[in-house]
Amino acid sequence: MRIRTKLEIGTLIVFVAALIIGLVLFFTSSRVNRATEEGKITLDIVQKASELGTLTFNHFNNLNERTELEWHSKNTMLAKMLASEFTGEQSQVIIRNLRQNQKELEPLFLKLNKIIKEENTTNHTSLSVNDPSQILVNNNLQLKLQNILNEAFKLTALSQSDISATERTASAFIFISIAVLGLFVTIGSFLVRKSIVEPIAQLDDGTKKVGQGNLHFQINISAEDEIGELAKAFNTMTLKLNGFYENLEDKVRQRSEEILEKNILFQSLVDNIPIGVALMKAPKGEILIMNQAGVKLLGRSLDLEDITKDQYTQKYTFQKEDGTSYPNQELPPSITLEQGEIVTKDDIVVCKPDESKISLRTTSAPVKNAQGRLASVVTIFEDITARKEIEKMKNQFLSFAAHQLRTPLGSIHWNLEMLLKGEMGKLLAPVEERLDQINQCNQRMIGFVNELLEVSLIQQGKWVDQALLTDIVPIIQDAVKGVELDTKSQNISITIIPTRFTIPKIIVDPKRFREVILNLLSNAIKYNRLNGKVTIEFKLLDKKLQIMVTDTGMGIPLNDQSKIFSEFFRAKNAILAETEGTGVGLFMIKSYIERWGGKIFLESEEGKYTTYYLEFQLP
């Protein structure tokens, strides 16, 4: 049965019960009322009977007309009272007796009245006890009155007991009604509890259990009402959920296994690659994990506890190649932790606990979390000791060779100079021409050797730089003038774009800065097209001065752009266009600029243009 129907039936039952109880109470109260009413009448009857007695006595003493009239009126009232309907059988018997007596009262009174009036006309006395007929009538009258009074008392008593009985019955009825109502309410609430509250509690309990993860739980409600339907739906849902869950668990298990498998693969990959890999936690740089190669390289046992405890800078000793200690803030992981950029350095020497030293090439890259914040830094490092050793030998050889080459080249130069000046006698024109050719070749050779030497010095870091706050404008203007001659053959124009701001001074070595500009201009002219343009622009960035040198030349192929600043590298199209050139110019420029704390990079499109961007921090 539906809850709604149940509630409707329940309400109906309570209503009917209340109605019955109401009716019973109503009838009970009307019985009480009637009994009370009857009681009142009996009391009146008693009063009237006694009044009649009194009036009779008064009248016969005084033979007063007024008392006679009053007596008749009271007697009539008594007759009316006796006409009232009394319910009880005993009462009706008494009433009959009373009526009988009352009927006989009237003639007795009249008879006595007549006798007394007759006597009065003769004796002028009032009541006389001597007349035997009078005495008889009087006695009868007295007797009847007495009877009426007695019967009235009896009726009163009866009425009183009737009232009490009725009241008792009424109390009993009220008590029973309340008890019945209470019973109904109890049964009703019991039914509500059984059919609504308990199932709801069961449902509640079930949801809690399922909520706690017991997906096997089923609610045991068989009722055919809404709660029953809800319970069925709930059970179906739980079953389905359980199905999903078990399916999900299977999937999770499967995935976990896959992940574990991949993890093992990944771990073996990380551990077996021959370069060190470490993950450091931002912002301080504690080592989170390091692969075996890394541990071996840095000379520490694979004791994670030991590795991860401190920041990496407290764990290892890093030096520069000249043996001085490496400033912590300049190490790649520190820079990445600070700036979030990828940094590579290959001039770091790590001192192992056994005091041996190895050179490292170290690259650090940021690892960002979902919010884009730096979470950690991944650092890879490889042993480049052997490479460094070879590099060192190469550089030593380079400077030795350069010095040794310069010596004969210099003396050839001077000998040729003397010859060409005619100091050894006048030369024949063809001889002079040949000697001049030899001299030019020799000069080229000297230039090349000088460049070699410069490169090796730069690579060994054995160069002294005199960087100071410099006004670069005159240097640039001077450099532009210096290359004027070279622009002629291809009719190339060089423009310095005027600025709205005063170009600030920057910290550079003036002599080398001139070389930088000369070199860039020389490239911009050499690899330009006929009637090409070269522009020099300045821009103020945030705390930086940017210088842009742009040409309208052949550009640099995309593949070569990353290598263009390497020593001895020349772009493919440049080699084709111009066989001369050693490919050290841009390497030197980059080295100089970086020494001054600046930056150089380029933007180029093959066949269209190349722009070199030079950036210098403002002091």
Place this chain on the structure above:
Amino acid sequence: MNDELAQNKKYILVIEDDKFYGNIFQTKFTQAGYDVFVATNGEQGLQAAIQREPTVILLDLIMPLKDGFETLQELKANINLKNIPIIVLSNLGQENDIKKAKELGAVDYAIKANISLQEVVDKVSQYLK
């Protein structure tokens, strides 16, 4: 050597181990009318300077027995010779070499391969006036 002539003529001492450079200096400065002596190492150069005080000394740096820096130091330590202008001519061209030579008292420094002979003559001439 004729002492009178020696006193009158300007005398250039070249301390240079490379025989080709020595030959060039010898030829060039003789032609220009100066007395020239080419010593092939530092020790020989010192002895020569003590023997006859030169007007100017041209000094190479890389030499056997006694290198240019040592020679320079000893020349400057000699009370009789310390005021003679010394021009260092070398193929070593690093800034610290140049700095060191100047600190030791060289008046000039030039890289042979990067300078013309005429420029050498001009440099020397300044101290021959």
